[in-house]
Amino acid sequence: MTILMTERLALRPLLPDDAEAYLAIRHHPEVVKWVPKPLPGVIERFAVSWEERRYAPWGVFEGGRLIGHGGLNYVPEFGETEVLWALHPDAWGKGYATEVARASLDYGFETLGLGLIFAIALPDNVASQAVMKRIGLTYRKRVAYRGFKDIVWYDKSRD
Known part of the structure; x- marks a missing residue:
């Protein structure tokens, strides 16, 4: 199990015991405005990705409390790896998303040797951008993704 510690956060794979707290965050009305509700079995799919790819989104913990998820996610529709984050609104505006995203990029480029990592967001999600x-x-283009017709795409290569 790959666990990362940042300055203020612990990042570890989500476990079945985290499901209730995790789903409460992912179904929060303010979170659902920006990211789709998770499909059933999301924690199990993350576990499979950890086994197959050595990465998936981590649970993000602050002081031992689950505050969201963040990390890397392979997106087959694009054939690339995404850096992502979704935090409970109580954790917004504290720099946690940036902290998680930086640690995830470092892990992806330095540990895994990925060549490119992207992020996507709704055009009006200025905080994520x-x-x-x-x-x-760097902003590159607009894409369609999982029912969303207009998503902004940013990316960075290891070089």
Whole structure:
């Protein structure tokens, strides 16, 4: 199990015991405005990805409390790896998303040797786009993804 510690956060794979707290965050009305509700079995799919790829989104813990998820996710529709984050609104505005995203980029480029990592967001999600810019991603294009017709795409290559 790959666990990362940042300055203020612990990042570890989600476990079945985390499901109730995790789903409460993912179904929070303010979170659902920006990311789709998870499909059933999401924690199990993350576990499979950890086994197959050595990465998936981590649970993000602050002081031992689950506050969301963040990390890397392979997206077969694009054939690339995404850096992502979704935090409980109580954790917004504290720099946690940037902290998680930076640690995830480092893990992806330095530990896994990935060549490219991207992030996507709704065009009006300016907070996530600000995180993307802070971690060094560059706007590239607009894409359609899982029912969303207009998503902004930022990315960064290891080079």
